[in-house]
Structure formats: structure tokens, C-alpha cells
Amino acid sequence: MKLLLDRISLAFIAITSAYVGVFAYFAPKTWYDTFPGLGLRWLPQLGPYNEHFAKDVGAAYLAFTALSLMALAHAKKPGVVPLAGAALLVFNTLHFLYHLTMLHLYQPLDQALNVVLLSLLVVTSIVLVIPGRAAVTNRSATSST
Incomplete structure (x- = not known):
């Protein structure tokens, strides 16, 4: 069950990160003017457009995409998912806390969507760092010997 939750979480983070990353890196001005899409605009309120910043955001999100996909491909290897989860949890938590301010x-509506979507990324990151039953059992066995 834990492996399935990890895979769903990694896939969700990979998809959302790819959306932001491709959009911000390859069309930074359009991303700034229209993100997240569907008639909503969340970036102009936060300050003036800056191409360097927008492309850096895109590059970071593409890195999260790569991290999530690599962890997904190697999810059965010990330590891979928690390591990816820790990195994603740091970013997603700090990103969420900033947007709360x-x-x-x-x-x-935009307030609610920001809170729901960004907290969902935090929760999916938490799922990744929570050890599975086998990891907890193995740790207990090795610490008692």
C-alpha cells in the first residue's frame, strides 16, 4: 500500500511540476500573465514581471519533475523515495508558507485554491517521507541486535 501511495504522490508532483516548469521556462511572460490558467491570474499581484526569475522558477520545477520521475522509477530501492520526499517537502512547505502570507x-476563490492546491503538495511530500511498515520493521530489527 505504501509503495502505491508513494507512486501516486510522485506522479502527482511530477505532473504538476512539469506543468509549471515547462510553462514558466519556455513561455515565461505568458506564464506570468496567465498562471495558473482557466481564467485565473495569480502572479501579477505578487510583483512586476522578471524574466530571469520566471525562468529560474521554471528550471527549479523542471528539476522537481526530474527528481520525482527518477524516484518513481526507483521507488523500490531503499532510501530513494524518502530522500526525494525530503527535498520536495522542504520546497513545498516553504512555498506554501510564503503563499499563506x-x-x-x-x-x-483564489485564496481557497492556493491553500488547497499548495497544501496538497505538502501532504503528498509528507507521504513520501513517512517510512513504510517494512522500513520501520527493518530499523527495529537492526537496532535491537
């Missing part, structure tokens, strides 16, 4: 800039 910016909610006053948005309308209620």
Missing part, C-alpha cells in the same frame, strides 16, 4: 492579495 500573500492570501490578502487574492479574491476568496
Whole structure:
């Protein structure tokens, strides 16, 4: 069950990271003007457009995509998923906390969507760092000998 949850979490993070990464890196001005899409605009409220910053965001999200896909491909190897999860948890938590301080800039629907979507990324990252039953059993066995 844990392996399935890890794979779902990694796939979700990979897909969302690829969306942001490709969009921000390859079309930074359009990303800034229209992100997240569907008629919503979340970036202009946060400050003026900066191509360097937008491309750096895109590059970081593409790195998260690569990290998530590599962890997904090697999910059965000990330590791979928790290591990827730890890196993703640091980013997703800090990103979420920053956006909590910016909610006053948005309308209620945008506020709710920011909180729900960004907290979902934190939760999926937490799933990745929680050890599975086999890891807990193995740790207990080795520490008692």
C-alpha cells in the first residue's frame, strides 16, 4: 500500500511540476500573465514581471519533475523515495508558507485554491517521507541486535 501511495504522490508532483516548469521556462511572460490558467491570474499581484526569475522558477520545477520521475522509477530501492520526499517537502512547505502570507492579495476563490492546491503538495511530500511498515520493521530489527 505504501509503495502505491508513494507512486501516486510522485506522479502527482511530477505532473504538476512539469506543468509549471515547462510553462514558466519556455513561455515565461505568458506564464506570468496567465498562471495558473482557466481564467485565473495569480502572479501579477505578487510583483512586476522578471524574466530571469520566471525562468529560474521554471528550471527549479523542471528539476522537481526530474527528481520525482527518477524516484518513481526507483521507488523500490531503499532510501530513494524518502530522500526525494525530503527535498520536495522542504520546497513545498516553504512555498506554501510564503503563499499563506500573500492570501490578502487574492479574491476568496483564489485564496481557497492556493491553500488547497499548495497544501496538497505538502501532504503528498509528507507521504513520501513517512517510512513504510517494512522500513520501520527493518530499523527495529537492526537496532535491537
